[in-house]
Amino acid sequence: MQKKLPVELIFQVFSLLIAFIIVHAAYVATIRPKAEAFLQRQHDLTAQDKRYEQQRNFYVVLKDYEQEACIILMFWAFAIMGYKAVFTWRQQQQLSMDLLKLPHGLPVGLEDTKELLRRLEEVPPKMQSFLLPKALRTAIQRFAATRNVQDAATAVRSLCESEGERQEAELSVIRYIAWAIPSVGFIGTVRGIGAALSQANKAVEGDITGVTQSLGVAFNSTFIALVISIVLMFFIHQLQLMQERLVLDTEEYCNTHLISRLRIRPMP
DSSP states (O other): OOOOOOHHHHHHHHHHHHHHHHHHHHIIIIIHHHHHHHHHHHHHHHHHOTTOOOOOOHHHHHOSHHHHHHHHHHHHHHHHHHHHHHHHHHHHHHTTSOSSOOOTTOOBOGGGHHHHHHHHHTSOGGGTTSHHHHHHHHHHHHHHHHOOHHHHHHHHHHHHHHHHHHHHHHTHHHHHHHHHHHHHHHHHHHHHHHHHHHTHHHHHTTOOHHHHHHHHHHHHHHHHHHHHHHHHHHHHHHHHHHHHHHHHHHHHHHHHHTGGGBOOOOOO
16 A cells, blocks of 8 residues: 655645744844844934833844744744634535435445445545544444444544544644744843843943843743734633534534434334
8 A cells, every 4th residue: 555645744844844934034024124223223223312101112022033033933833723724614615515425315224235335435535534524434334334323423423522632642743833832932032131131330330221122132032932823722711612613513414414314224
């Protein structure tokens, strides 16, 4: 048997690479040059007028390496969530299809199981791995093997529960990213405070420019990291809700269109 390529892993690696290239290019071409120009202009105005109140700038807030890393991780997480959301949406669309093609109200007996399995084999190959065909196939095979409707319903429930657990486990990468972003922000905080303390002697002499810039690194990195984390967690919960609905709707589909119509004919 030929091993399938780990498509999702390849997608994650390339999405991280593309996110790094795009974000780093934006920083090199736009964000850092504009931030440096703004800081130089503020320094010149402060030198001319000691009472000048320095202004805040969006590019200055974003300019440091910690913020860049947080934004790269954010786009990486969005790419992974987008991949999973599209896959889940495609499975959700399948719930509107009549895969078994049974007349309304017609009971299903043991003699119909082979025909139903054949109809499921007509599902396009790309959709064979979806949850709904697997659940229907599992229920039909269990019914044919045990001749028990309850066993078929239990098989569907067990498959749906295992699928829910698998989806929950696959979110671990995204949750790791959501945890890593605030951590990167705190690294910027430590770095900024450390740099400010190393320039305490200049502050004592009256030059607080270096101290304020270093403290700006500390606060800006934490601010950006926390904002990104809040936004990211919202979309993670939306994706999780979407996946849970798929599992519950699949189980309901199987119960309505198959399990409730299974019948065992009495022996003569």
